[in-house]
Amino acid sequence: MTYEGFTALHLATANSNFEVASILLVSSKGAAINQKSLMEDSRAKRNAVTALYVAAESGDMATVNLLVSAGAETACTVTIKNKQTGETKERTPYTIAVDNRHFLVAYALWSADKRRTSSDEGKQADYEFPSELSAHHDAIKTRQQNEQAIIRTIIATVLSEHVNVGRRWRELGRRLGITEADLDDIRHRCKLRRLKEMTVETLQLWLDRQPYWPNIFDVWWALQDMQMADVADIVLATVQDERNLAGVKDKLDDSDESMESDESMESDESMESDEENGMEQNRNPHLT
Structure with a gap:
């Protein structure tokens, strides 16, 4: 080549x-x-x-x-x-x-x-949802939910507990696209103005606004730009650890696809059975 x-x-x-x-x-x-x-x-x-x-x-x-x-x-x-x-x-x-x-x-x-x-x-x-991937909809959405759960764990542990992240929660929010109005609202709702609470609220808001695949590298890059590479690397390492614990992979394997295929076949067979029962009842009105 x-x-x-x-x-x-x-x-x-x-x-x-x-x-x-x-x-x-x-x-x-x-x-x-x-x-x-x-x-x-x-x-x-x-x-x-x-x-x-x-x-x-x-x-x-x-x-x-x-x-x-x-x-x-x-x-x-x-x-x-x-x-x-x-x-x-x-x-x-x-x-x-x-x-x-x-x-x-x-x-x-x-x-x-x-x-x-x-x-x-x-x-x-x-x-x-992209039509080209419709045959894998359920498996992909399950993986997306797993990823969201893992990121929530990272927010509640690594990011919320790091003092320097908490002190700069507002800057982190800006870098993640959170508006000043939203940041003001978070500050108002966190009555005691605890840094940990405001950090969690900000990151949860970012995650909740990811309707599709949530990209943890948005947070990673924000931390890099804030000269917090050590925290960024801890985030990635923890994400990988959580994925390993959950048995989550980066690719759909044969079991994912065979499961969807089996569910589709069961659904088709169920529909065929219902249709046959309906036809039988039409032929014999005394059947209930």
């Missing part, structure tokens, strides 16, 4: 090296995050490839969320040319994730697009 214009960030994502990717992004403050390059192998030639596309193609959930939260462009289009047939097709990070069956990654990318769209329109997005 040959590369042209690949940056260190491209290489880090190509090798699924999250630690190096995060160091590069922090040290450069996100510079060149959307730089495009050429990828070519024996089968296909891809132009305008970004680091986010590389991470999405490989299904690297952590790096995808890191890049998205850092401001990576989610709608960038890559043209792929098949060397054997000459056919070309266009793909985005979202569509390539779907093609490669990285459904949680695809949902995280779709969620990022929806958040940005609703923000641009100045209103909260209505609940939707």
Whole structure:
């Protein structure tokens, strides 16, 4: 495989090296995050490839969320040319994730697009779900609920207990997009003005306003920008520990898909049985 214009960030994502990717992004403050390059192998030639596309193609959930939260462009289009047939097709990070069956990654990318769209329109997005992922709706929503529960645990423990976070709760809220009016309301409702209570209220408000996949890297980046890298790293480590304890993975496995398939088959069989019973009753009105 040959590369042209690949940056260190491209290489880090190509090798699924999250630690190096995060160091590069922090040290450069996100510079060149959307730089495009050429990828070519024996089968296909891809132009305008970004680091986010590389991470999405490989299904690297952590790096995808890191890049998205850092401001990576989610709608960038890559043209792929098949060397054997000459056919070309266009793909985005979202569509390539779907093609490669990285459904949680695809949902995280779709969620990022929806958040940005609703923000641009100045209103909260209505609940939707991508049609390409509809067959995996239940498994994805279960994972989303698990992620929300884990983040609530992080808020109630790591973040609420850290003194420096509490002292700067208002700054953290601003960096997470909480308005001054909302921050004033939190201060008013927390009558004793305890820093811990206001910190929790602020972070809970941020989480409650994530209608789709909640990206913990929004908090991580806010802490990095506040020169609190030590707390940011503790947050990530604790998130991973909580996921391990809960048995949560970054990918939907065969058991998730087979479970949905079984439920769908049971539902279909139940409907068929109901229809047969109805037909039988129509043929014999004395049946109850």
